[in-house]
Amino acid sequence: LEQEAGTEILLQVGALSIGTETQPEMVATRETIDTFGLPHRYLDTEELRKEYPQHDVHDSDVGILDPQGAGLRPEVAVCSALRLAEANGVRMRYRCAVEAVEPGDNGVTIRTAQGVVRARTAIVTTGSWATELLPGVRDLVHVQRLALSWFMPADIGRYLPERFPVFMRDIDDVHFFGAPSLDGYSVKVSPGHLDLPSAPTLAELPDLPDDFGAHLAAQVTDFFPDMNPEPVRLTAHHEMFTADRVPIVDRDPTGSIVAVAGLSGHGFKLAPTFGRIARELAVDGTSTLCPREFTLAAHRQRAAALA
Incomplete structure (x- = not known):
């Protein structure tokens, strides 16, 4: 995509995971490395302190x-992907609300604010709005509030891309992830696994708590002691999750709708593969890349087992 678009997209800075040896995320990372023989460096406590002093190890x-x-x-x-898609013949409709996706005997009818579109198959990938157009997934998903935050360190030079990899860090039950400074003054240090508001649908989702910023600041300084505890930017977002964070990617019973929902925070980073699976399901009716765990039937089977 970089080559075709002629712009920088990928930051090849490495990724650093920090935690205790028994932390589930660290155990899973090591198992993946061993299974697939991936290149890596293991750093003990003192090596970590010496090479990455930005972190409070x-x-x-x-x-x-x-x-x-x-x-x-x-x-x-x-x-970049949108521009290249249009250059290759894809017709876009921007700021066009989709009001309904209706399967029928001869395909699917898509009702929009700009008129009706009829097609043999529709791929529905509407994120947190999926339940409005895919009633068949409503019992399998929920919408959760997410937060992204950026903080200002005392010495921004230590957090530039050539010195600071993207990171994932766990202390007890607190998880943070982030990236080096791209604007020259702030560092992305964002929380995960926090007990943030959730709801069955986006319309019912409450805002972040009023004291969230103060709560976040107290945790950030435990990870990075030289960060100013007041975030320079704090933004609220939302995402659709499944109970076990396994995505839903499947054709509906009519065969005219491919549902891609409940991506649980992994949609963007795995978009090329999700897109290929959805295209194969829509065009060929099946995809060898799509595991059974992604199907609606498998999700309902797991939900029944937990009930």
Whole structure:
């Protein structure tokens, strides 16, 4: 995509995971490395402190550096993909509300604010709005509030891409992830696994709590002691999750709608593969890349087992 769009999208800075050796995320990372023989560097506590002094490394912390890990510029990636799609004949309708997707005997009818579109198959990938157009997934998903935040360190030079990999970090039950500074003054340090508001649908989703910023600041300084505790930017977002964070990618019973929903925060980073699976399901009716765990039937089977 970079080559075709002629712009920088991929930040090849490596990815650093930090946590205790028994932390589930660290165990899973090591298992993946061993299974697939991936290049990596293992850093003990002292090596981690010496090489990445930006982090407040605790006595039980170790690190795993993935030299193939990287960051992506999401807005640039999406806009570049849209431009290339249009250049290859895709017709876009911007700011066009989709009001209904109705399967029928001869395909699907898509009712929009700009008129009706009829097609043999529709791929529906509407994120947090999926339940409005895909009633068949309503019992399998929920919408959750997410937060992204950027903080200002005392010495921005230590957080530039050539010195600071993208990172994932766990302390007890607190998870943070982030990326080096791209604007020259702030660093992305964003929370995950927090008990943020959730709801069955987007319309019912409450805002972030009023004290969220203060709560976040207290945790950030435990990870990065030289960060100013007041975020320079704090934004609220939302995403659709399944109970086990396994995505839904499947044809509906009519065969005229391919549902892609409940991507649980992994949609963008895995978009090329999700897109290929959806295209194969729509055009060929099946995809060898799509595991059974993604199907509506498998989701309902797992939900019944947990009930």
